[in-house]
Amino acid sequence: MTYRICVDVGGTFTDLYLRAESGNADSFKTSTTPDDFTLGIVNSVEKAADSYGVTVRELLADTEQFVHGTTVSTNAIIEGTTRDTALITTAGFRDILWLRPEIQKNTYEWRPFPDPFVPRESTYGVTERITAEGDIETELDETQLRDIIEQIRDDDVTAVAVSLLWSHTNSAHEKRIGELLDELAPELHYALSHEVNPTIREHRRTSSTALDAAVYELVNSYLSRLSHELRSRGFEGDPLIITANGGVMGSEEVADSPIWTVDAGPTMLPVATRQLAKSELDSNDVIALDMGGTSLDMCVVTDGSIPRSTDAVVGDHYMLGIDKVGIKSIGSGGGSIAWVDDGNLLRVGPESAGADPGPVCYRRGNEAPTVTDAALVLGYLNPEYFLGGEMKLDRQAADRAIRERIGSRLGLPPLEAAYSIYGTTIQDMVNGIKTVTIEQGIDPRNYVLSGGGGALGTFVVELARQLQIDEIALPKDAGVVSSIGGLSSDIRQDFVSSVFTDSEHFDHDAVNDTLVDLESDARAFFDRAGIERADQSLSFYADARYPQQMDELQIELPVSRVGADDEQRLVERFHDRHDSTFGYAMPDESVEFLKWRVDARGSTDDGDPLSTPVSPTSDASDPAPYAEREAYFGESMLTCPAYRSERLTADCSIDGPAFIDDENTTIVLPPDSEATVTDAGNYLIRT
Structure with missing residues (x-):
């Protein structure tokens, strides 16, 4: 096998x-x-x-x-343990990482930005200049460059990022800098921006190149x-x-x-949930959630499209600059620490107890109560069956920590204090989900709530109720949802190049030459990955905007090469996309095209990892619980049946209040909720 x-x-x-x-x-x-x-x-x-x-x-x-x-x-x-990195850029632009593009979303919220990833004293400007059209206006000063390389060697750095103005239109000077680094400092790793991220907008390109160089050795x-x-x-x-x-x-x-x-793990979340919602509910609209020990990851899939953005940041607001899946994270996880602030208000997170020492109930030395401790005190978790019984949880220790750190400050008994932690966590997550739905013009009531992670099952029904979502879909192995997505994902790489043109003076030759080069790069990628031609898939896109707009929209090309007739179809697609995204279009305006890309996908999946058939039984509608436990849902303690996930059969139905205990997660079904096991062994929950 x-x-x-x-x-x-x-x-x-x-x-x-x-x-x-x-x-x-x-x-x-x-x-x-x-x-x-x-x-x-x-x-x-x-x-x-x-x-x-x-x-x-x-x-x-x-x-x-x-x-x-x-x-x-x-x-x-995040921890600041990357290798010390130097930056070489065009003379006069040493502040390229300081003068970052940023919009203050909240006018009244002061948010000071941290220092750039590469210190200014490690940033060097070399005399050279290439125009936006790719012409060499000022030759590279190699004598000055040799001196700069010697200074960099004296600085005791281990990596060098090279990002010159307009290098994505003409990479000759960056390539020459690479040759001199090989000659004069072969011990240093270097990254060239035209190879890492060959796109317009120098801050994004420079930031991604610096990050790439800094993490290379690690x-x-x-x-x-x-x-x-x-x-x-x-x-x-x-x-x-x-x-x-x-x-x-x-x-x-x-x-x-x-x-x-960088920040790649959560990107598998929408891959798995999109497939689950489609196969179980025939829905292409999903709010995807992954709640682990330290954070809640969120992504909204609309019409089956997983969002991507070049505005993603990591750590102290360092811009990645690459086309990354649009995941937003907040500090709400099972290990998030509950605390009372100076105003005597209960807070949860963003600090987490993490894996070591972990929640108080792990008995590894932590004394600050966490979300997991609250769930244990409320009776939601089986202390004898955590991780399938491998780890025993200490309910008394969790109760004591909540009583001393939270209850005594708020004048609440441990049970009510624990329920306050639970409710605060729910509200924090609801507020986070609203930022990626309602604030973006998306009505969450029209979406399926799906996802997983070790802690999501404890909260998912109450979350759905707060958001007025009727349908919840959880995979059979919800505790490892991102790993499920990893097995259903394609081998993939994006190839991008910047060529500016507009709908009034469309440069067909330049655009099509670029698309030919990008397709060639994609085919070479497939060859290196050993992907057969039958398993290769190429999609072609343009990044477009109206004149004077700051951001672009990604539009799929109707064909792999743009002819005179195709140009008009492409413009119409942009107007339609702009209308659906922002609620209006300006069909009389010209359209500017900045970037062209090829999305290369190679299929590796030999089956649906979310389909593990389970057999129905004659009494499937009335499964037998393996135990009972007392749990608190805000009014009084209730005696609730608990079911082992591996004993549930297809088509069986469970009414709340109840618990479904799995080795890797627990699904809490509050009163007035119902879970059904599908033919594939997944869970459909209705509130």
């Missing part, structure tokens, strides 16, 4: 999702090991092997695909260590790495462009 595996490393737990050739699937969780993430990965593989009654070597030898989501680059940027070292650990245990292939564009790439491909690993 062969297997396909995805391992996603989170802030608290490392999730593994395994799908066998037979179609059966299982999920496993182990604690994340921050000092060495590969240890947590190996632990999760060992847990899966034990469950299947085979050795780790036997399991990995029969694994035909190993997908992995890593937080190495993200953590390094990511490559990690991927090398991961590949070694897997090979030494029997895996013979090249691991596929989850990337920020919502796809996966081979580890060697990612090693050359490590910026694609």
Whole structure:
């Protein structure tokens, strides 16, 4: 039997999702090991092997695909542990990272920005100038450049980012700088902006190049260590790495462009939920949520389209600049710490207890109560069956922490204090979801609520009620939803180039020459990835706007080359998209086109990872609980049946109040809610 595996490393737990050739699937969780993430990965593989009654070597030898989501680059940027990096840019533009483009969304909210990722003293301006049309106006001063390289070597940095003005239209000077760095400082890694992010807007391009250079050594070292650990245990292939564009790439491909690993893990969330909502409810509109130990990740899928943006930031507001899946995160997770502020108001997060020490009930030294502690005190969690019984939770310790840290300050008994933590968490999440729905003109009542993560099941029904959403769809293995998405994602890369033209003076030759080059790059990518022609898919896009607008909309091209007749169809598509996005269009205005891109996708999926058929039984509508427990839902303690997820059969129905206990999550069904198990083993919940 062969297997396909995805391992996603989170802030608290490392999730593994395994799908066998037979179609059966299982999920496993182990604690994340921050000092060495590969240890947590190996632990999760060992847990899966034990469950299947085979050795780790036997399991990995029969694994035909190993997908992995890593937080190495993200953590390094957030924690400030990246390699010291220098920046070479055009003379006179040393402040390119200081003068960032930004709109203050709230006029009355003062938000000071942190210093740039690369300090100004490590930023060097070299004399050269290329025009917007790609003409060399001022030759590169190589004598000055040699002096700059010597200064950089004296600064004891380990990486260099090179981002010159208009290098995406003519890369000659950047290439020459790379040649001189190879000659004079071969020990330094360097990143060239025309290779990392060859697009217009110098701040985004420079920021992404600097980040790429800074995480290069860390990511490559990690991927090398991961590949070694897997090979030494029997895996013979090249691991596929989850990337920020919502796809996966081979580890060697990612090693050359490590910026694609930054904040990549959550991008699998909409991939999995879109597939689930379509297969179970025939819906293309999904509010996707992933609630883990440290945060709640959110994404809105409309008409089956996963949003992407070049405005994504990471860490202290450092702009990624690449075309990343639009995920928003807030500090609401199972490990989020509850506290009372100076105004005697209850707060939850954003600080988290993380994986180590974790919530108080883990008994690892933390004394500050968390969301998980509150759920335990309320009776929502089985303290004997956390992680399938591998970890015993200490309810008394959680009760004591809530009483001392929260209840005593607010004058509430522990039970009501815990319910206040629960309610505050719900409201924080509702407010976060509203920012990606109502504030964007989206009515959440018309969407399916879907997702997972270890903690979402505890909150999802109350969340849906607050948002007036009727339908909830959770995968059978909801606790590892991002890992499920990893197995259903395509090998993917985006190829982009900037060529400015407009609808009044459309430059067909320049645009079509660019599209030819981009398609050639995409085909070469497929060849490197070993994707057969039948499994290759190319989509062509343009980024367009009305004159004087600051942002563009991405429009799919009707054809792979733009002829005279196609140009008008493209313009009409832009007007329609602008109207559907902003509520108006200006058909008498000309349209400007700034960027052209090819989205290359290679299919690797041999089946639907969200479809694990379960057999119905004659008494499916009346499943038997395995236990009962007392739980508090705001008025009084209620005796609630608890069901083991693996014992539920297709078409069975469970009325709340009740609990569905899984090894990796718990689904809380409050009063007046109902869950049904589908033929594929997934959960449909109605409020």
